[in-house]
Amino acid sequence: MANESTRVSDSARAAGQPEGGRELTGAEIVCACLQREGVDVVFGYPGGAILPTYDALCRSGGIHHVLTRHEQGASHMADGYARSSGRVGVAIATSGPGATNLVTGIATAMMDSSPLVCLTGQVSTTVLGSDAFQEADVLGITMPITKHNVMVTRVEDLAEILHEAFAIARSGRPGPVVVDLPKDVQLARTLYDPDRPLPVVPVKTSMTPLDAEIEAARNLIAEARRPVILAGNGINISGASEQLRRLAEDTGIPVSLTLLGKGAFPEDHPLSLGMMGMHGDAAANLAIQAADLIIALGMRFDDRVTGTLSTYAPKSKKIHVDLDRSEIGKNVAVDVGVVGDLKAVLTRLLVGIAATVDEGWTAQIREWKDHSKTLDVVHQPCDGRLWAARVIRDLCELTDGEAVTVTDVGQHQMFEAQYYTHRRPRTLITSGGLGTMGFGLPAALGAKLAQPHEEVWAIVGDGGFQMTLAELATAVQEQIAVKIAIINNGYLGMVRQWQELFYEERYYATPLANPDFCKIAEAYGVPSVRVSQRRDVAPAVAWCRSVNDGPCLVEFVVESHDVVYPMVPAGAALDEMIRRPARASTMAGVSR
Amino acid sequence: MTPAPNAEMSGSQTSGSQTLIALVENRPGVLNRVTTLLRRRHFDLLTLSMGRSEDPDRSRLTLTVGGGSAGARRVADHLIKLVEVLHVEPLFDQPAVRRDLALIKIRPDAAELPAVNALCSAFRARIVDVSPGSTIVEITGEQSKIERFVALLTPYGLAELARSECVAMCRGASGFGASDHSVGQTTSQTTSQTTSSTSPNPTS
Numbered sequence: 001m002a003n004e005s006t007r008v009s010d011s012a013r014a015a016g017q018p019e020g021g022r023e024l025t026g027a028e029i030v031c032a033c034l035q036r037e038g039v040d041v042v043f044g045y046p047g048g049a050i051l052p053t054y055d056a057l058c059r060s061g062g063i064h065h066v067l068t069r070h071e072q073g074a075s076h077m078a079d080g081y082a083r084s085s086g087r088v089g090v091a092i093a094t095s096g097p098g099a100t101n102l103v104t105g106i107a108t109a110m111m112d113s114s115p116l117v118c119l120t121g122q123v124s125t126t127v128l129g130s131d132a133f134q135e136a137d138v139l140g141i142t143m144p145i146t147k148h149n150v151m152v153t154r155v156e157d158l159a160e161i162l163h164e165a166f167a168i169a170r171s172g173r174p175g176p177v178v179v180d181l182p183k184d185v186q187l188a189r190t191l192y193d194p195d196r197p198l199p200v201v202p203v204k205t206s207m208t209p210l211d212a213e214i215e216a217a218r219n220l221i222a223e224a225r226r227p228v229i230l231a232g233n234g235i236n237i238s239g240a241s242e243q244l245r246r247l248a249e250d251t252g253i254p255v256s257l258t259l260l261g262k263g264a265f266p267e268d269h270p271l272s273l274g275m276m277g278m279h280g281d282a283a284a285n286l287a288i289q290a291a292d293l294i295i296a297l298g299m300r301f302d303d304r305v306t307g308t309l310s311t312y313a314p315k316s317k318k319i320h321v322d323l324d325r326s327e328i329g330k331n332v333a334v335d336v337g338v339v340g341d342l343k344a345v346l347t348r349l350l351v352g353i354a355a356t357v358d359e360g361w362t363a364q365i366r367e368w369k370d371h372s373k374t375l376d377v378v379h380q381p382c383d384g385r386l387w388a389a390r391v392i393r394d395l396c397e398l399t400d401g402e403a404v405t406v407t408d409v410g411q412h413q414m415f416e417a418q419y420y421t422h423r424r425p426r427t428l429i430t431s432g433g434l435g436t437m438g439f440g441l442p443a444a445l446g447a448k449l450a451q452p453h454e455e456v457w458a459i460v461g462d463g464g465f466q467m468t469l470a471e472l473a474t475a476v477q478e479q480i481a482v483k484i485a486i487i488n489n490g491y492l493g494m495v496r497q498w499q500e501l502f503y504e505e506r507y508y509a510t511p512l513a514n515p516d517f518c519k520i521a522e523a524y525g526v527p528s529v530r531v532s533q534r535r536d537v538a539p540a541v542a543w544c545r546s547v548n549d550g551p552c553l554v555e556f557v558v559e560s561h562d563v564v565y566p567m568v569p570a571g572a573a574l575d576e577m578i579r580r581p582a583r584a585s586t587m588a589g590v591s592r
Numbered sequence: 593m594t595p596a597p598n599a600e601m602s603g604s605q606t607s608g609s610q611t612l613i614a615l616v617e618n619r620p621g622v623l624n625r626v627t628t629l630l631r632r633r634h635f636d637l638l639t640l641s642m643g644r645s646e647d648p649d650r651s652r653l654t655l656t657v658g659g660g661s662a663g664a665r666r667v668a669d670h671l672i673k674l675v676e677v678l679h680v681e682p683l684f685d686q687p688a689v690r691r692d693l694a695l696i697k698i699r700p701d702a703a704e705l706p707a708v709n710a711l712c713s714a715f716r717a718r719i720v721d722v723s724p725g726s727t728i729v730e731i732t733g734e735q736s737k738i739e740r741f742v743a744l745l746t747p748y749g750l751a752e753l754a755r756s757e758c759v760a761m762c763r764g765a766s767g768f769g770a771s772d773h774s775v776g777q778t779t780s781q782t783t784s785q786t787t788s789s790t791s792p793n794p795t796s
Contacts, residue, residue, distance in 0.1 A: 143625060144632045148675045168675060202673055204679075204776040225628075325775075326669035 021193035027056035047094025050121030075105020080446030096134030111433025147175030167247030222292035234298015243346035251355035408440030411493035438467030610664035679776030698747030
């Protein structure tokens, strides 16, 4: 084969060793490249095989290293950093178990198109493949869950590969890139030229749609009477929320968002339909099933969004715009597929756009939205007990819907999505695709470090929090002022919900014997308060907002027997939702 | 694999085998990357052949996949996302030469050799080794021809069969990369920056 297992551009290979520059070790080159990429903070955990790079980080200065308590925390923090800022997040781990501990975070980032560069130490090239101490096949393990991965086997290729890793992570549809660094490569020396041109990721597929494709989309929009826009994370990644708002307002077409799309369109806008999907707003799901045109923008028709595919949006033509050609037609056949960057495509589409939305359609949607409000738990009389939905709605009102919220996965996540009104992109950070419990706390720490001026709330369940709660120590050591809201219902709530609805209430392996979370917080040096009455929510939130020198924690002890409504059961059509029982008195019926 | 549930798709769009050609960087691990992708997406891989191309830095793959033209399109759209895959082209109905090479070891009796010779001439196959008690026959051709030939030789004591599986090349001067179906670049690398709005991290 032509080369060692490295990937460098043809020009770099032809050039051989870089000309000019200083002689540096591989570890020093890593630091120089990170600085050249503008990296200000990295998240990691040291160990033998990555120690040369840690020593170089120590000596180089300029890059802040956040010591996590587990490598999974490092990859989630880098992910939270990336999602809140749009910049590339960097995680560092040693070989073997260090690298394998990153895996869940890498897969989480891959599913939600988040740009990461993960640097992993590796045993020296001289012992590769010999089952050396702390050796693991990191390339093989991470190949299916990365956008790209590479092992550097020659120090001469290191700078080019690292810069290419950043370019790949952030270009096109973003994603995680793993760079595996054998110890001897970190120690070897070569000339480093800090002024070498940065590598460019070649564009292999056309990202510039034809005029005819744009025109076809515009024509379908002009002909539609009952259209609906479905917007996803692609809008946030592309920075196209302004173009989306113009499209909605210029045409009068209502907008529904995916979970990861939240923030792409202001949810208090008159044309907002709310979230779609399994726990989406009923109005959104009903509209999708009745629509005559679906305009899908930067979303991927995930199964949690569509329900059963065979009955999905049966009356509609479909336009699908996405940067990733492989998403077009993957799950749902479309009439017009447009491959391109959302901002550029929408800017072109807006020229001469016109639509004639039926007045009856607008009225029908209003009626659906009004009906949903009558069923909504937050519009029912307060019975004194603490419902998770009310906690989230109160938090939203008390923070004016302006906080950055980072959730874990489960019922509290869906309550957040339903009851926290987001208006700006990148203000909800949540693991949508992989559904990773344990994501919330570390991702919130990364988000706060990326956007220190933002008020960042980690909203976590009692189950997921315990998966990564050791990162409380990281928050304290780094004095990261995140506000942690534990929605404690004493159960793995979402699993409990499925057991209640579909497994004849056999609550097996879901009740949690929890520790005293406030004492845990105290042990870590985190101030905390426990709330179990509705009237105590506002004072607790106000207190939390006054703590600005480090983390603080509120434990909300909420009703255990609660269900996220509406719910589209597995195998059902999107409009076959289980709705919240109509009367307040039945709330007691739910609470057995 | 779950093809898009498109009611208008005809049978040939979702069933039957299709051939794809891919150019990839000639590096260790590239084949692993390609097969990992095909496995994890549950694509129906029928044959895969990898070898050198006209450019020493690039390897050429020929794949045949099930799932009809829609399946081939999906494989192409995913393969091109791999950084080391430079170009992918589903052949669909393009005029192309498709060849498979087979080495067939049989154990004919001495009395059967004339019949084997006759079969070989009829199929333009060659006897490449005659040893005591065994004979190796070499044949190239389309898959169906080889299968018929192997079936006809089987009565003479089929001992071993080794096949290269399909390699393919489009007919005509325009060649690889010229078709409307192709994705990726063939010879010169495109140097334009991607359309992503995310810029490099601001220097702190």
